[in-house]
Amino acid sequence: MRSRRLRRPTPPRRPAELTVKAGDQVVFHNVSGGPHNVQFFADSIPSGGKEVIDPQLKDELGPLSSKLLVEPNETLTISFANAPAGVYKFTCTPHMAMKMSGKITVTK
Known part of the structure; x- marks a missing residue:
C-alpha cells in the first residue's frame, strides 16, 4: 500500500489531479487557510465508490x-x-x- 499526500495550499494554483492504484491511500493535508473539507460528487464517481468512501468520512457534513x-x-x-x-x-x-x-483517478 502506498500513501500519497495532497496538500491544499491557499489559494490553490490549479486543480489537483492524482492517479493512484486500488489499495493506495490519499492524505489530504490542510497546510493553512482552513476551514477545508473534501466533498466527493456522487454523480462523478464509479458505481460502488460511495460504499468505499463514505464509511471513512467520520463526523461528515453530509453524504460523501x-x-x-x-x-x-x-x-x-x-x-x-x-x-x-x-x-x-x-x-x-x-x-x-x-x-x-x-x-x-484510481487504476487497478
Missing part, C-alpha cells in the same frame, strides 16, 4: 463529505482499498467558488 479541517497540519486519509477503478471528482465545499477542486 468530510468534516471541516480547521487546524493547520490537520489531515484526512482516504483509503482506496477495494475501490472501483475510475475517476473520483471532489471539491472543498467552503472554497468551491475559488475552484478548489480536483480528481483522483
Whole structure:
C-alpha cells in the first residue's frame, strides 16, 4: 500500500489531479487557510465508490463529505482499498467558488 499526500495550499494554483492504484491511500493535508473539507460528487464517481468512501468520512457534513479541517497540519486519509477503478471528482465545499477542486483517478 502506498500513501500519497495532497496538500491544499491557499489559494490553490490549479486543480489537483492524482492517479493512484486500488489499495493506495490519499492524505489530504490542510497546510493553512482552513476551514477545508473534501466533498466527493456522487454523480462523478464509479458505481460502488460511495460504499468505499463514505464509511471513512467520520463526523461528515453530509453524504460523501468530510468534516471541516480547521487546524493547520490537520489531515484526512482516504483509503482506496477495494475501490472501483475510475475517476473520483471532489471539491472543498467552503472554497468551491475559488475552484478548489480536483480528481483522483484510481487504476487497478
